[in-house]
Structures are given as structure tokens and as C-alpha cells.
Amino acid sequence: MDDTFPQIEPLGEAALLVRFAPRLDDAANRACVAFRAALEAEPVAGVEETASSLGSVLVRFAPGAEVGEALRDRLGARDWSAVPPPPRRWWRIPCSYGGEDGPQLEEAARMAGMDVADAVAALSSVRVRILALGFAPGMPYLGILPDVWNLPRQTGLTPKVPEGALVVAVRQLVLFGTSAPTGWRQVGLTAFGCFRPGRDRPIALSPGDEVTFPAVSPAALREGAEADDQGHGGATWERLE
Amino acid sequence: MTTVVACGPLVTIQDAGRPGHLARGLARGGAADRRALDEAAALLGDCGAGIEIPGAPLTLRLSAPAMVALTGAPMRAEAGGRALDWHAAHPIPAEADVTLRPTGQGVYSYLHMRGGFDTEVVMGSRAAHLIAGIGQPLASGDRLAHAPSDGDARVIAVADRFDGGVLRVLPTPQTALFPEAEIARFEATTFRRDTRGNRQGVRLTLDGDGFATEGQLDLLSDFILPGDVQMTGDGVPYILGPECQTTGGYPRIGTVIEADLPRAMQAPPGAALRFRFVTLDEARAARPRLPEVAPLVRHAGTAELLRANLIGGVISAKGETE
Numbered sequence: 001m002d003d004t005f006p007q008i009e010p011l012g013e014a015a016l017l018v019r020f021a022p023r024l025d026d027a028a029n030r031a032c033v034a035f036r037a038a039l040e041a042e043p044v045a046g047v048e049e050t051a052s053s054l055g056s057v058l059v060r061f062a063p064g065a066e067v068g069e070a071l072r073d074r075l076g077a078r079d080w081s082a083v084p085p086p087p088r089r090w091w092r093i094p095c096s097y098g099g100e101d102g103p104q105l106e107e108a109a110r111m112a113g114m115d116v117a118d119a120v121a122a123l124s125s126v127r128v129r130i131l132a133l134g135f136a137p138g139m140p141y142l143g144i145l146p147d148v149w150n151l152p153r154q155t156g157l158t159p160k161v162p163e164g165a166l167v168v169a170v171r172q173l174v175l176f177g178t179s180a181p182t183g184w185r186q187v188g189l190t191a192f193g194c195f196r197p198g199r200d201r202p203i204a205l206s207p208g209d210e211v212t213f214p215a216v217s218p219a220a221l222r223e224g225a226e227a228d229d230q231g232h233g234g235a236t237w238e239r240l241e
Numbered sequence: 242m243t244t245v246v247a248c249g250p251l252v253t254i255q256d257a258g259r260p261g262h263l264a265r266g267l268a269r270g271g272a273a274d275r276r277a278l279d280e281a282a283a284l285l286g287d288c289g290a291g292i293e294i295p296g297a298p299l300t301l302r303l304s305a306p307a308m309v310a311l312t313g314a315p316m317r318a319e320a321g322g323r324a325l326d327w328h329a330a331h332p333i334p335a336e337a338d339v340t341l342r343p344t345g346q347g348v349y350s351y352l353h354m355r356g357g358f359d360t361e362v363v364m365g366s367r368a369a370h371l372i373a374g375i376g377q378p379l380a381s382g383d384r385l386a387h388a389p390s391d392g393d394a395r396v397i398a399v400a401d402r403f404d405g406g407v408l409r410v411l412p413t414p415q416t417a418l419f420p421e422a423e424i425a426r427f428e429a430t431t432f433r434r435d436t437r438g439n440r441q442g443v444r445l446t447l448d449g450d451g452f453a454t455e456g457q458l459d460l461l462s463d464f465i466l467p468g469d470v471q472m473t474g475d476g477v478p479y480i481l482g483p484e485c486q487t488t489g490g491y492p493r494i495g496t497v498i499e500a501d502l503p504r505a506m507q508a509p510p511g512a513a514l515r516f517r518f519v520t521l522d523e524a525r526a527a528r529p530r531l532p533e534v535a536p537l538v539r540h541a542g543t544a545e546l547l548r549a550n551l552i553g554g555v556i557s558a559k560g561e562t563e
Contacts, residue, residue: 009414011414011464011466011496012466012496013498013499017463022461024461048261051264053464053488054488132488133264133266134462134486134488137266137267138266197363198363202363203265
């Protein structure tokens with residue numbers, strides 16, 4: 001197999017997949033976000049949809065359209081990992097760490113080699129990027145965390161984490177958009193609704209957005225959520241250009 | 242207005258779904274059998290959003306006359322006590338009860354009315370996407386608005402796709418991770434559609450070992466499309482459906498071509514399924530033409546009459562028959 005990246009491969013009958021890396025890699029993910037933003041800003045004729053994931057960009061085209069050559073030209077035009085990030089949002093999503101809201105915080109902190117207070121200080125101040133949205137609509141995979149957070153997934157699954165759970169593993173945070181079983185460890189709880197079909201912006205987050213999870217008390221989390229009629233759990237955001 | 246008088250589980254409103262949200266983790270969704278949607282559109286002109294029925298009984302009461310198309314998995318259909326041919330459209334008078342019962346052929350049946358049901362639009366589509374939390378299954382007492390319509394009964398020529406068979410597949414970016422011998426065994430294996438299956442995906446069973454890639458690969462999660470044949474950790478394949486997740490880390494050994502995806506989704510539990518790799522050109526050449534529609538002779542209730550009528554002359558769906 002060819003091991004030079006990026007690679008363009010067919011995906012089904014009406015899409016191409018541009019893969020920037022075979023492994024999780026910050027530069028490759030930045031390239032995905034930048035390349036997709038460029039395709040959205042200046043569309044290639046015949047392309048109907050683009051999307052970026054952890055390490056690839058999907059390009060779906062109309063039946064019969066021929067977009068491969070144009071895509072190769074665009075891809076080769078520059079080093080996409082060095083392109084400045086496109087306009088994005090910086091979200092601050094309140095999170096209640098530990099206790100009943102983060103039942104595995106102690107375990108995760110121990111595995112990362114720090115005490116609980118240091119773990120909360122680290123997780124509540126780190127500014128992470130949305131690497132991809134998936135699993136459930138609008139559900140973010142965020143990173144890339146420092147190497148101490150390269151925790152393996154649990155071999156036995158947690159039967160259920162609630163919607164809004166903040167979980168950690170493999171140098172990433174995930175904010176659960178649904179209640180589901182998981183091998184990731186729950187360190188906190190937010191009241192952020194990843195997907196609300198009736199909202200003006202049903203899915204508020206986008207790949208490339210930046211997020212911090214400031215620590216709040218369990219009571220403050222719930223009060224903030226109560227007061228937020230958009231279902232963002234008291235989160236705020238500002239635009240970054 | 243149409244009232245749901247009685248309704249089995251997981252009966253939903255579906256249309257062509259809501260494309261364009263893969264970047265945000267929302268699959269397109271929409272009718273599990275896209276061909277049935279094309280057939281309804283050919284029968285009615287404009288079929289809009291219709292009712293998808295996964296092997297469940299359904300009784301509707303119409304308060305206004307409507308042209309009603311019945312497509313997809315054949316059901317036993319009656320209106321006001323009169324039997325209705327399947328793969329056909331019929332003018333149904335007001336105050337008639339339409340009753341549908343499963344026959345065990347196929348999985349997903351469709352009832353459309355000309356112009357479609359006027360239910361709530363969410364993100365550009367009326368389709369329920371239950372896994373994502375959009376919409377609800379229909380329940381008795383629900384009232385569905387639609388425009389009144391009338392016309393002549395019509396029938397459509399349909400290729401059988403309701404009992405499994407051969408599914409043509411294209412390679413995926415992960416196909417080459419499987420050893421050649423495993424690919425050959427995959428093509429030589431007869432699978433059975435498991436009882437476990439829904440709009441997210443259909444589980445297959447097989448005699449013998451599951452299928453695994455070489456080595457213990459920790460694959461980076463990547464895009465999934467409906468039709469992908471995903472090998473889970475224990476090597477059991479799932480064919481992914483319209484409500485599949487948008488990305489995943491299990492390898493996909495192949496992806497069912499668009500022409501055969503209706504056959505994959507319509508295979509009833511126990512049906513035999515096999516896979517055959519084809520090229521992209523073959524996949525594109527296999528796309529079916531528009532369905533062909535013919536008038537249905539009034540009062541024809543029997544299969545014999547139906548066949549005689551079809552032989553009499555099939556006309557293009559684009560042509561006028563009225």
C-alpha cells in the first residue's frame with residue numbers, strides 16, 4: 001500500500017476521500033479543517049458536500065460529475081497543515097468535575113500521574129480543538145491533549161454515561177451528545193446539548209472550533225443550564241478570525 | 242387529512258432524507274429503500290414524504306379522496322374491504338379505511354399520497370431519524386395532513402428485490418487491509434440476514450469464522466456511508482443503513498453499490514445474501530433506469546389480470562396516461 005499522504009481514494013460511487021494521515025495527528029487534522037474550509041469557500045464544480053473527520057476530508061459529488069482532477073490540483077497547491085485556521089468559534093462550556101458528575105475523575109487523574117486538584121486545573125484550563133464531530137449528531141472529539149492523557153480505553157465498558165458527559169481517553173476529550181455505553185472515563189458533566197433539532201442552529205459546534213471547559217460547581221452547572229433557553233448549558237462563545 | 246387508526250411499531254414518515262450534514266455527524270437518513278421512493282414518484286408524479294412500514298400492520302382512515310401509491314415490500318392491502326394490488330397507485334375515496342398487513346416478503350413497505358404528507362420539516366426534511374432524535378414513530382390517533390387528489394389506478398413494473406440474493410460491492414479504503422484469501426472467502430460465503438436489524442444497520446450471520454484484517458489494527462475513525470459492510474470486533478458483518486453513524490473505526494470490507502442497496506435493506510430475516518466485488522464503472526452502469534408505469538385496469542384484483550395488463554404495453558414514467 002502507498003504510505004505517502006495525502007491520498008485520494010474513491011468512497012462509494014459518488015464521493016472521494018482525501019486522507020491526510022493514517023494516525024491521529026494534530027497537523028493532519030488542521031490540514032483537514034483548512035482544506036475543507038477552502039473547498040467550501042471556493043467550491044469545485046460538481047461537488048455537493050464536503051466534510052472533515054479526524055484525518056480525512058470527504059468530497060461528495062453529483063452523479064456523473066468528474067471532480068478528481070480539480071481536487072488533486074487544489075490539494076497539491078499548498079501545504080494545508082501550514083495554512084492559518086479558518087474563522088471559527090471559541091466556546092467556553094461550563095463543566096462540573098468529579099463527584100457524581102465525574103465518577104472516574106480520580107481514576108483518570110491517577111493514571112495521568114497527578115492528584116485530583118491538578119487534574120481539574122489541567123482539564124478546566126486546556127484549550128482544545130474540535131477534531132471531528134460524530135458518533136451522535138454534533139458530538140465533538142476534542143484534542144489533542146498532552147501526552148500524560150494518553151489513557152487507554154477501559155476494557156470493560158461503562159454501561160451508560162449521560163448526555164453531556166465529558167470523558168477522556170487517548171489524548172482526547174469527548175462531550176457525549178447522547179446517553180450511551182463507553183470505554184472512555186467520565187471526568188465531568190456539562191449541560192451542553194450537542195443536537196437540538198428545534199434550535200436556530202441545531203448543531204452548534206463545527207470541526208475546527210476551539211473549546212475550554214471551565215470548572216463550575218454542580219449547582220452552578222444546573223442553574224446555568226436552567227437559564228439557557230438555547231440548550232447550550234450556559235456556554236458562551238466568541239468568534240476567532 | 243388522514244387518521245392513523247391502528248399502527249404497529251416503528252412506522253415512520255420518510256422522504257429522501259437530509260443530505261449535507263456529514264461534517265456535523267448527522268447521517269442523511271430517509272427511506273431505507275430508495276428505489277421504492279422512485280417508484281412512488283413515478284406512480285404519483287409528486288410523492289413527497291410517505292409512510293415507511295417495517296413489517297408492521299397499519300390502518301389509515303382518509304377524510305378526503307387521495308391517490309395512494311403502495312411500493313416496496315409487498316403487503317396485503319385493502320381499501321373499504323376491496324383488495325388493492327401492490328406496486329401500484331389507486332384512487333381511494335374519502336371515509337375509506339386502508340388496511341395493510343405484512344406478508345413476510347421484504348422488510349420496508351411504503352404508502353405515499355400524491356403531493357406527500359404535510360408533516361413538520363426539520364432541517365430540510367420530513368424524515369424521522371429516530372436514532373438522532375428527530376421525529377417520532379406514528380401512533381394510533383395521529384392525524385396527517387395532505388392535499389386531496391384523484392386519478393386513475395396505475396401499476397409499476399418492479400424487479401424482485403425482497404428475498405436477498407447477490408449484492409455487488411465496491412472496495413473501500415479499508416478493503417486492502419484484509420488478506421486476499423479473506424476477500425476470496427468473503428465472496429464465496431453465503432450469509433444470512435440476522436433477526437437483528439434496523440435502519441442503522443443489518444447484522445449478518447455465517448457458518449465458520451468471522452473476517453478480520455491483518456494484525457491488530459487501531460484504525461483512525463473515518464467516514465462511513467450507508468451500504469458499507471462493516472466488520473465488528475468479532476468479525477461479524479453489518480450492512481449499514483440510512484441512519485448509520487457518520488464515522489467509525491471498524492474496517493469496512495466493501496460497500497454495497499447503490500443499485501443493490503434496496504435489495505440489501507429489503508432482505509428479510511433468514512434470507513441468503515452473497516457479495517461480489519465489481520468495478521466503479523460496473524456499479525455506475527448498474528444504476529436502474531426510471532421505473533416504468535402502466536394503467537391498471539379498473540377492478541383488476543388478480544395477479545393474472547395484472548400480468549396481462551403489463552404485457553399489453555408498458556409506457557415510460559415520463560409519459561402521460563390520463
